[in-house]
Amino acid sequence: MADYDVIVIGAGTGGLSAGAQLAAQGRKTLVLEQGPRVGGCCSTFEREGFHFDLGASLIESPGLINMAFEQLGTTLKDEVDLIACDPIYTLALKDGTRIPRPLAVDAAAEEIRKIAPDEVSNWYAYIDYMKGFLNAAHEFFLSPTLTANDMARFFINSPEMLKYAPLFACSYQDVIKRFFKDPRVRESLSYQTFFVGLPPELAPGLFAVIPVGEHDGLFYSKGGMIGIPEALRRCGEKAGMELQLNTLVKRVLVRDRRAMGVVLADGAEITADIVVSDVNAKMLYLDLIGEEHLPWLARVGIKSYEYAMSIPMLYLGVDYEPPLASHHTLATVPMEDMNDFWWQTYVPRHFKPDEQFGIISWTSHSDPSLAPEDHHVIVLTLTPAPYHRADGRSWDEIKPEITEQIIAYYDKHYIPGLASHVKVAELATPWDFERNLKTPQGAIYALRQDVTNEAIFRPAARSKSIKGLYLVGASTHPGGGVPTTIASGMIATRLIETYE
């Protein structure tokens, strides 16, 4: 008899979502986490009294997250102290224009009217079209999409999806350009393409739904983003889920193409009837399982996936109130500049600390308890960066130098006075993400997300090669992001209910 019914490898939001729900079904469940805290990329750590969010900085699609909590007999609002972010962002455009993007669609339209009156009707047309898509595609985010049959069934059950078929065959940029003419309005909708790890001209058009989804509510968790995984952990433990931190899994035990348990770094074996993996699928199949256990076609397939980009973060504790307008500021550039950045900087494996754009999260604006009195926390989500630098220099070696350059850049362009008020500065590079989160190449969205890597072409939630093995997290459907990884936990739970 196995030691556990289920072992979950990794206590990211996907692993905890699955672990908590499986425990609630009465299965003896053990979650093993290699790090010192839960949450993976959605976590919070402390330095000298400042509390910084490690990666994820905002909560989108609260309805989807709430469904996971409802399955645990509670609600998101009961478990997490949510702070609504309104405006969603302040948009800091390249030409110096600052535009708030209020939560209400009508209020956002009024802001657009101030810079481009002709675009107001286009704004409503865009919102209507994308909301229609969001409603039609809602089930897609909770469907297993294992086979072509699943996809066919989804389209048969949601025939209105055919209306949105062009979104799968064009780019994010094409969609935005089709709706809007004004360059500043286009720019104000550009950055969200990096939420799926691709520039506007390469991201599939269906992701142009992201800026619309933000108007359903954008939240921050009081105490830091770790509030979400901690709530899942609490619910899971209440249902009997066991969690072990600082426990690294070295191998998945496989016999006759069936998962039998795991081997820990210290050599100990723990057996289980079912293994759920919340680690990068490429690392799971090639390192933890071994390609000798895979059929040849699956071997070719898993090796063909490209890692998603890594995004360095700069965590700053400051001793003044930064001159920012809201919790989130999006430092944007036009879509063409983002594309140029991709081809001329990111692909040739450069990183330019003095040419930045990204998200400025002033988290202590919403929750002053994150910093000591009269101090503040700012987290900068920087431009994507290569794992291997073209100049061959080590990320560890150049950290102090580029930290200073990035601070100087933000001081000059977005946060005046910053350089002289920094008390704590810590830079997380792709190497740090790999070391600390065991995410290969620091790829926070795990695997690239375009139509050749999505749905039935993404590693399946129920392994097609190894029986009793289930996948959750960013590298399986529906992909990277807090709500989507939590949804992957719901999908795996449903599949286990059906097949095991």
Next chain:
Amino acid sequence: MKKSRRILFILGVIAGLLYVGYQQLDDSQKRFVNELARQVPYMIPRYFV
């Protein structure tokens, strides 16, 4: 023989239409298509992962 010639003709027409369609795209759209085309051969093996 006649049948295979007809199939070749149809494939030729499709290839021609795709080529003409591709030429109508701007540089940015061409890069989108090129990136997808680069990964299309892997879609079948990926389906089995």
